[in-house]
Amino acid sequence: MEGRNPDIPTELEGCALGMIWRQQPCTAYQIRMSFQTSPTTSWRASTGSIYPLVRKLVRIGLVSQGAIEADRRGGRLLRLTRAGEKALRRWVLSEDSWLAESIADPIRTRSHFLAMLPPANRAPTIQAWIEGTRKTLADLDRRIAEYGRLGEIEELWAHRGAQIQIAARLEWLEQIRLEMWKTPQ
Amino acid sequence: MEGRNPDIPTELEGCALGMIWRQQPCTAYQIRMSFQTSPTTSWRASTGSIYPLVRKLVRIGLVSQGAIEADRRGGRLLRLTRAGEKALRRWVLSEDSWLAESIADPIRTRSHFLAMLPPANRAPTIQAWIEGTRKTLADLDRRIAEYGRLGEIEELWAHRGAQIQIAARLEWLEQIRLEMWKTPQ
DNA sequence: GGACACATGTAATACGTTACATGATTTT
DNA sequence: AAAATCATGTAACGTATTACATGTGTCC
Numbered sequence: 001m002e003g004r005n006p007d008i009p010t011e012l013e014g015c016a017l018g019m020i021w022r023q024q025p026c027t028a029y030q031i032r033m034s035f036q037t038s039p040t041t042s043w044r045a046s047t048g049s050i051y052p053l054v055r056k057l058v059r060i061g062l063v064s065q066g067a068i069e070a071d072r073r074g075g076r077l078l079r080l081t082r083a084g085e086k087a088l089r090r091w092v093l094s095e096d097s098w099l100a101e102s103i104a105d106p107i108r109t110r111s112h113f114l115a116m117l118p119p120a121n122r123a124p125t126i127q128a129w130i131e132g133t134r135k136t137l138a139d140l141d142r143r144i145a146e147y148g149r150l151g152e153i154e155e156l157w158a159h160r161g162a163q164i165q166i167a168a169r170l171e172w173l174e175q176i177r178l179e180m181w182k183t184p185q
Numbered sequence: 186m187e188g189r190n191p192d193i194p195t196e197l198e199g200c201a202l203g204m205i206w207r208q209q210p211c212t213a214y215q216i217r218m219s220f221q222t223s224p225t226t227s228w229r230a231s232t233g234s235i236y237p238l239v240r241k242l243v244r245i246g247l248v249s250q251g252a253i254e255a256d257r258r259g260g261r262l263l264r265l266t267r268a269g270e271k272a273l274r275r276w277v278l279s280e281d282s283w284l285a286e287s288i289a290d291p292i293r294t295r296s297h298f299l300a301m302l303p304p305a306n307r308a309p310t311i312q313a314w315i316e317g318t319r320k321t322l323a324d325l326d327r328r329i330a331e332y333g334r335l336g337e338i339e340e341l342w343a344h345r346g347a348q349i350q351i352a353a354r355l356e357w358l359e360q361i362r363l364e365m366w367k368t369p370q
Numbered sequence: 371g372g373a374c375a376c377a378t379g380t381a382a383t384a385c386g387t388t389a390c391a392t393g394a395t396t397t398t
Numbered sequence: 399a400a401a402a403t404c405a406t407g408t409a410a411c412g413t414a415t416t417a418c419a420t421g422t423g424t425c426c
Contacts, residue, residue, distance in 0.1 A: 010413095021298065027376085028377080029377050051377095051378060071377090072422060074422085088301060093302070102350075103227070103291075104288065104289070106283075108350075111346060112339060125277070129285065133285050154296065157361050160357065161354065165350050169350060172346045197386085212404085212405070213405080231386065234385075237385090238385095258404065258405050258406080376421100376423070381418085382417085382418105384416100389408105389411105392407080393404105393406090395404065395405095396402080396403070397400100397401080398400085
């Protein structure tokens with residue numbers, strides 16, 4: 001994020017390396033789809049970012065490419081090289097302090113300015129946020145059930161992390177709703 | 186975030202409008218400092234972003250500028266215009282579904298790839314994440330105590346949201362540590 | 371044969387960061 | 399008088415997004 005150490009991948013590079021590591025051998029297309037269907041990444045992995053990124057990872061020797069036999073679509077199978085594995089490990093282990101800092105949440109960001117809404121709008125806004133959060137939580141629950149069946153323990157842990165954080169937001173919003181009721185403006 | 190509605194400010198524009206609204210009249214410098222000292226924004230508000238952004242907000246009529254009497258530093262006092270207030274309200278009320286979606290957390294992102302670390306590195310890594318998270322939480326507690334004294338209820342609520350989410354991460358990490366203990370690889 | 375998924379790519383655009391640069395005011 | 403803070407600004411760089419473009423393979 002700041003005065004970057006070029007030996008440690010950026011967030012997106014590290015994340016892409018991890019995805020390739022888990023699914024290798026795989027195409028860039030598959031990585032892209034994984035990003036888009038994951039409930040826990042905010043990166044959209046548009047074509048304009050993923051293909052140039054993969055090209056860069058290949059160029060600096062972290063990823064190797066092999067052609068798919070008898071595939072005329074130009075599909076290429078990606079794999080992590082030894083250097084790629086090391087770089088992924090460095091990224092997972094990176095110790096910058098901002099890692100543990102507070103995380104951005106668009107709903108919480110907006111909550112700072114609730115007071116500038118007309119009083120009649122405040123409770124319905126909180127209610128809409130609560131309903132959206134409930135929907136996200138239900139979606140996560142469904143996915144966690146799937147991962148539980150597949151037995152991928154790290155994926156299960158990671159998704160449970162997302163679940164716990166979203167559940168915390170829900171709890172917080174419900175507290176606000178209650179307190180707003182008690183202290184009307 | 187996506188096919189943008191030009192009537193609704195972006196995240197950073199909305200957030201800046203909110204900051205100006207709360208502190209008006211104030212200089213761009215003050216807004217910048219607010220962003221940098223806040224424990225709950227991820228935007229660094231570098232000079233290269235804040236001054237062009239303020240210029241843009243003035244240009245499109247959401248913010249007005251007034252010179253500071255007898256200040257030769259070129260400081261200018263910012264205020265929200267009526268249009269700025271409306272835009273801020275639209276931003277707070279924006280109902281895009283991604284608002285409630287899962288939030289990005291660099292520690293959780295890394296947790297997906299714990300399995301590719303040498304087994305001896307895993308527990309210490311979790312431990313480092315736990316300690317970093319505890320430090321962030323302690324910092325938030327201190328600030329919440331301050332806001333409680335100041336009596337700014339919305340700021341208190343928002344910071345409590347951050348606190349609850351960070352506490353959830355801590356709880357989650359401690360669960361993982363326990364389960365790793367039970368099921369060694 | 372048409373729809374859809376697979377597979378990759380580029381161009382224009384927008385924007386945030388870092389680093390650099392300038393000068394006034396206040397504090398020590 | 400020096401140091402720190404207030405106050406603004408620009409240039410170079412990297413990179414994520416959207417939109418557009420191309421072609422293959424598979425399924426109904």
